[in-house]
Amino acid sequence: MTVTRDACEAMDRDDPLGFVRDRFDVPEDVIYLDGNSLGALPRDTPEALEQATRKAWGKGLIRSWNTEGWIDQPLVLGGRIARLIGAETDEVAVTDSTSVNLFKLASAAMAMRPDRRVILSEAGNFPTDLYMLQGLVEQLGGRAELRVVERAAIADAITEEVALLVLTHVHYVTGEIFDMPGLTRRAHAVRALTLWDLSHSCGALEVDLNGAGADFAIGCGYKYLNGGPGAPAYAFAAKRHHKVMRQPLAGWMGHAKPFDFVDDYAPAPGIAQVLCGTPSVLAMTALKCGLDTFEGVEMAAVRKKSIALSEVFRELMTAPELAEFQLVSPEDPNLRGSHLSYAHQDGYAIMAALIDRGVIGDFRAPDRLRFGFTPLYARFVDMFDAVERLKAVMRDGVWRAPKYSVRQAVT
Amino acid sequence: MTVTRDACEAMDRDDPLGFVRDRFDVPEDVIYLDGNSLGALPRDTPEALEQATRKAWGKGLIRSWNTEGWIDQPLVLGGRIARLIGAETDEVAVTDSTSVNLFKLASAAMAMRPDRRVILSEAGNFPTDLYMLQGLVEQLGGRAELRVVERAAIADAITEEVALLVLTHVHYVTGEIFDMPGLTRRAHAVRALTLWDLSHSCGALEVDLNGAGADFAIGCGYKYLNGGPGAPAYAFAAKRHHKVMRQPLAGWMGHAKPFDFVDDYAPAPGIAQVLCGTPSVLAMTALKCGLDTFEGVEMAAVRKKSIALSEVFRELMTAPELAEFQLVSPEDPNLRGSHLSYAHQDGYAIMAALIDRGVIGDFRAPDRLRFGFTPLYARFVDMFDAVERLKAVMRDGVWRAPKYSVRQAVT
Numbered sequence: 001m002t003v004t005r006d007a008c009e010a011m012d013r014d015d016p017l018g019f020v021r022d023r024f025d026v027p028e029d030v031i032y033l034d035g036n037s038l039g040a041l042p043r044d045t046p047e048a049l050e051q052a053t054r055k056a057w058g059k060g061l062i063r064s065w066n067t068e069g070w071i072d073q074p075l076v077l078g079g080r081i082a083r084l085i086g087a088e089t090d091e092v093a094v095t096d097s098t099s100v101n102l103f104k105l106a107s108a109a110m111a112m113r114p115d116r117r118v119i120l121s122e123a124g125n126f127p128t129d130l131y132m133l134q135g136l137v138e139q140l141g142g143r144a145e146l147r148v149v150e151r152a153a154i155a156d157a158i159t160e161e162v163a164l165l166v167l168t169h170v171h172y173v174t175g176e177i178f179d180m181p182g183l184t185r186r187a188h189a190v191r192a193l194t195l196w197d198l199s200h201s202c203g204a205l206e207v208d209l210n211g212a213g214a215d216f217a218i219g220c221g222y223k224y225l226n227g228g229p230g231a232p233a234y235a236f237a238a239k240r241h242h243k244v245m246r247q248p249l250a251g252w253m254g255h256a257k258p259f260d261f262v263d264d265y266a267p268a269p270g271i272a273q274v275l276c277g278t279p280s281v282l283a284m285t286a287l288k289c290g291l292d293t294f295e296g297v298e299m300a301a302v303r304k305k306s307i308a309l310s311e312v313f314r315e316l317m318t319a320p321e322l323a324e325f326q327l328v329s330p331e332d333p334n335l336r337g338s339h340l341s342y343a344h345q346d347g348y349a350i351m352a353a354l355i356d357r358g359v360i361g362d363f364r365a366p367d368r369l370r371f372g373f374t375p376l377y378a379r380f381v382d383m384f385d386a387v388e389r390l391k392a393v394m395r396d397g398v399w400r401a402p403k404y405s406v407r408q409a410v411t
Numbered sequence: 412m413t414v415t416r417d418a419c420e421a422m423d424r425d426d427p428l429g430f431v432r433d434r435f436d437v438p439e440d441v442i443y444l445d446g447n448s449l450g451a452l453p454r455d456t457p458e459a460l461e462q463a464t465r466k467a468w469g470k471g472l473i474r475s476w477n478t479e480g481w482i483d484q485p486l487v488l489g490g491r492i493a494r495l496i497g498a499e500t501d502e503v504a505v506t507d508s509t510s511v512n513l514f515k516l517a518s519a520a521m522a523m524r525p526d527r528r529v530i531l532s533e534a535g536n537f538p539t540d541l542y543m544l545q546g547l548v549e550q551l552g553g554r555a556e557l558r559v560v561e562r563a564a565i566a567d568a569i570t571e572e573v574a575l576l577v578l579t580h581v582h583y584v585t586g587e588i589f590d591m592p593g594l595t596r597r598a599h600a601v602r603a604l605t606l607w608d609l610s611h612s613c614g615a616l617e618v619d620l621n622g623a624g625a626d627f628a629i630g631c632g633y634k635y636l637n638g639g640p641g642a643p644a645y646a647f648a649a650k651r652h653h654k655v656m657r658q659p660l661a662g663w664m665g666h667a668k669p670f671d672f673v674d675d676y677a678p679a680p681g682i683a684q685v686l687c688g689t690p691s692v693l694a695m696t697a698l699k700c701g702l703d704t705f706e707g708v709e710m711a712a713v714r715k716k717s718i719a720l721s722e723v724f725r726e727l728m729t730a731p732e733l734a735e736f737q738l739v740s741p742e743d744p745n746l747r748g749s750h751l752s753y754a755h756q757d758g759y760a761i762m763a764a765l766i767d768r769g770v771i772g773d774f775r776a777p778d779r780l781r782f783g784f785t786p787l788y789a790r791f792v793d794m795f796d797a798v799e800r801l802k803a804v805m806r807d808g809v810w811r812a813p814k815y816s817v818r819q820a821v822t
Contacts, residue, residue: 025469034473041469049460049693057640058436058452061771062445065821070640072820097688099662100511107550123674128663128688131676135661139518139550148674222689229468229481229692250546251510252539259821261776263534263559265542277508277539278633280694281640282460360472365672409483410476410670 003315008380011312017305017375023293024226024377031382031389033361036200036339036372039226045289052285064281073284074232074253074275080291081225081234084299085198085217086208091236093271094287095253095279098199098220098233099128102166104247104274105216105235106136109164109193110144111246116163117145120192122154126172129197133166151176155186162192169207170200170337173364175329177201177337181212188213199223204306204338204375206299209236216241224338224374225294227287235274242270251276293376305375306338312380313371314340316387321394328368339372346399348407350390353399359386414726419791422723428716428786434704435637435788442793442800444772447611447750447783450637456700463696475692484695485643485664485686491702492636492645495710496609496628497619502647504682505698506664506690509610509631509644510539513577515658515685516627516646517547520575520604521555522657527574528556531603533565537583540608544577562587566597573603580618581611581748584775586740588612588748592623599624610634615717615749615786617710620647627652635749635785636705638698646685653681662687704787716786717749723791724782725751727798732805739779750783757810759818761801764810770797 012018025041026032032040056064065071079089095101106119119133130148137144149157151171158165165187167178184194195216201207203224209217215238221231237245246267252258253275256266267273311333317325317340325342344350344367351363361371371386393399423429436452437443443451467475476482490500506512517530530544541559548555560568562582569576576598578589595605606627612618614635620628626649632642648656657678663669664686667677678684722744728736728751736753755761755778762774772782782797804810 025465027470027472030472032472038468038473038476040472041464046461046464046469049464050457053452053457053460053639053697054436057449058457059438061438061441061443061451062449062773063766063771064640065449066819096507096511097662097690099688100507100660103660111550125674127666127669127672127674130674131661131663131666134676135659138657139522139659141554143552220689228464229475230689230694231691233688246549248546248550249511249514250542251508252542255538255542258538259776261538263536263538263541265545277510277644278631278641279508280642280691282697283641283691283694286464286693355474360474362473365670408477 003312003384005381005384008312008384011308011380015305017297017301020293020297021377021379026377029358031359031386033359033371033373033386035374035377036204036223037362038222038229039224039290039374040377042226042289042293044292045228045286048285048289049282052282070281073281074279075272077284077287077291078234078271081202084207084294085202085236086210087236088210088239091239091271092234093274094221094232094234094284095275096233098197098218099132100249101218101233101235101274102129102132102195102197103136104249105195105218105237106133106164106166108245108247109195109216110140112193112244113163116161117143118147118161119144119164119166120147120149120157120162121166123148123150126168126197126199129166129168155183158183158186158190158192160190162187162190164193164195166195168197168200172200173328173341173368173370175336175339175341177335180214184212184214200337203294205303210238214238221287221290225287226290228283228290231287231290232279232283237271237274247274249276253277253279297376302375306373307333309373309375309378309380309383310338310340313373313383313387316383317342319387319391321391325369338374339370341368341370343367344369349399349404350393352404353393354390357389357393359389414723414795416792416795419723419795422719422791426716428708428712431704431708432788432790437788440769442770442797444770444782444784444797446785446788447615447634448773449633449640450635450701450785451788453637453700453704455703456639456697459696459700460693463693481692484692485690486683488695488698488702489645489682492613495618495705496613496647497621498647499621499650502650502682503645504685505632505643505645505695506686507644509608509629510543511660512629512644512646512685513540513543513606513608514547515660516606516629516648517544517575517577519656519658520606520627521551523604523655524574527572528554529558529572530555530575530577531558531560531568531573532577534559534561537579537608537610540577540579566594569594569597569601569603571601573598573601575604575606577606579608579611583611584739584752584779584781586747586750586752588746591625595623595625611748614705616714621649625649632698632701636698637701639694639701642698642701643690643694648682648685658685660687664688664690708787713786717784718744720784720786720789720791720794721749721751724784724794724798727794728753730798730802732802736780749785750781752779752781754778755780760810760815761804763815764804765801768800768804770800
């Protein structure tokens with residue numbers, strides 16, 4: 001099959017999610033295939049920030065913690081994320097960063113399995129997840145051990161030694177999806193707990209935490225949730241654990257009665273116990289607008305379009321002149337999330353040149369070009385035009401210009 | 412001495428910091444005496460957020476991490492806070508919340524004193540500080556113990572058992588100032604480390620961390636620094652500790668090479684090692700504007716005006732009809748920070764009624780009315796008018812209306 005631009009235009013006309021693109025302010029001169037790293041700007045965000053700043057902060061001042069409901073934002077927004085990940089509204093809270101939330105929940109889980117030492121994770125997992133676990137293990141001294149095994153060996157490594165299994169649902173490079181229900185079942189069979197990082201799945205595909213029986217989960221607000229650069233993250237804990245869990249970052253916002261100002265910590269009942277310090281209201285405001293872009297959108301439709309977009313892109317990338325790009329994501333769309341990665345030894349320079357031509361994907365060391373498909377605002381013609389521009393970059397050899405090999409801080 | 416409104420107007424005319432008020436957008440109908448809880452809105456913040464949102468995020472998208480210097484914000488802003496607290500520019504980083512930063516640095520300090528168990532702090536310290544230490548102690552198991560003693564007993568409790576002394580420089584209720592150089596000297600004499608919470612001092616009075624030989628410090632961005640509700644916090648570590656310290660919240664932003672995406676954590680050299688997850692760019696942008704309000708302002712002048720404002724307020728509060736209000740802050744301005752607290756058994760209702768009359772202070776359980784003085788935008792006439800309105804509230808007895816005794820979530 002050869003995909004034509006006309007065919008892409010037809011798919012856009014027929015796209016049941018086509019109307020959602022209007023909720024975003026995507027620059028006309030850009031084809032944005034990096035919404036899996038930083039979601040695009042929702043159209044309503046600037047005005048909401050202006051209101052939160054000039055009116056709520058400027059005029060309301062300290063009073064707005066009550067009158068504008070600032071104090072409730074972490075649980076209100078958590079409740080809205082719950083719908084996207086198969087959780088109850090009172091099982092999710094928005095707070096801190098993904099990294100910090102991983103530390104909280106991994107700590108809580110380890111304390112629930114005092115007779116076991118092993119935290120099991122995947123080699124090549126998103127680095128901050130491994131780093132945070134290393135920090136935790138070091139702090140717990142002899143009471144914990146991080147065991148990192150290759151992806152293919154994970155299932156067999158879930159033994160009775162394992163206290164906690166920490167996996168990223170969709171891999172940040174390859175896009176591979178872990179079998180959440182199957183691995184959770186396997187973990188529970190040996191009385192191990194599970195902690196899922198949903199950063200690359202929430203907002204892009206159907207996640208069903210409670211359907212899978214997951215124990216804990218975390219995820220980020222700035223990718224598919226469109227909450228803005230460095231948006232607050234979220235934490236999920238299954239309700240059955242709320243009474244027994246105890247996380248160490250016991251800040252006042254997670255206290256049962258934060259405004260009683262007593263000396264002794266007493267965790268809030270329910271998911272509020274994962275809250276810690278005072279959250280950024282402005283960051284929460286932007287995240288709210290990001291979540292608004294999902295209003296009236298079913299995740300099944302998002303997933304369907306995600307697969308369709310990525311399959312068109314994958315098909316176009318099989319053009320003979322792009323044979324040097326080697327797909328490192330699964331061919332079967334059911335086995336991957338909403339991005340595709342290709343290996344190319346000159347990947348960094350090629351991506352830099354491509355970005356200069358208005359197609360924004362990203363690069364992940366050592367040699368991966370990554371293209372993300374965000375069903376809320378990506379169009380099928382974007383797939384076509386992006387691959388055409390990549391062909392042009394390769395034809396011109398423009399990427400060989402010295403300036404494209406100079407690495408920038410964030411790549 | 413009786414302070415007249417004319418005298419206050421004269422002090423405002425002569426105020427060398429009078430020009431700074433124009434940097435803020437303080438509502439005309441409000442006398443704001445709670446900038447010690449949430450600083451007022453800087454005039455430049457809305458436009459800066461609009462730019463960061465529409466232009467940097469909306470148009471620049473992921474590229475802005477490099478082109479707009481987002482990635483450098485935590486250290487750039489930290490370097491600017493350094494000037495306000497007597498630190499070197501490469502000893503401070505902006506990151507996470509005050510609570511989370513306390514956990515990081517207290518953990519690091521405990522690991523530097525493996526032969527000792529005791530963390531010493533003050534009974535009635537700001538609750539989140541005590542809560543975070545309780546969480547840490549619980550996590551460290553037998554390796555740590557939190558010892559909380561009354562303020563007057565702190566100095567004598569600094570014994571050779573103590574690994575770490577954690578104190579809030581200016582007390583959040585009484586405003587009392589701890590003798591930072593003296594207590595640090597005393598701690599060092601027994602090889603204990605010090606961690607200072609500067610939330611109620613930074614931006615209001617002269618702090619000299621390196622002059623005092625302090626080891627670690629933390630503080631918040633949303634009070635005197637005017638960074639907006641829930642603004643990011645900061646962390647200081649004396650340079651002499653950078654090579655040996657190790658904090659457990661080992662997120663990718665604190666990695667030596669975060670974009671190499673390797674599996675093993677290696678802390679960044681210097682203060683960057685305290686960074687953790689991805690920071691909120693929007694929250695950082697607002698904090699930058701808050702710090703801009705200090706441009707060209709010397710902390711000595713800030714302190715001088717702070718004392719003058721609070722002395723005028725204190726004098727006015729000695730009016731006979733206000734005799735029921737009992738000062739709980741030190742009378743000597745050299746012994747207190749930039750706020751005054753008064754006890755009154757009906758404090759909650761009185762403060763609620765006063766706020767309705769346009770004078771915004773706050774209430775701290777069980778019975779404290781707290782009035783903060785922010786030298787960058789508070790005027791001497793505000794002191795006069797605030798006390799006059801308090802007299803009116805007491806005269807009318809308006810605070811006895813039932814609605815004023817209904818507690819709100821945040822008080």
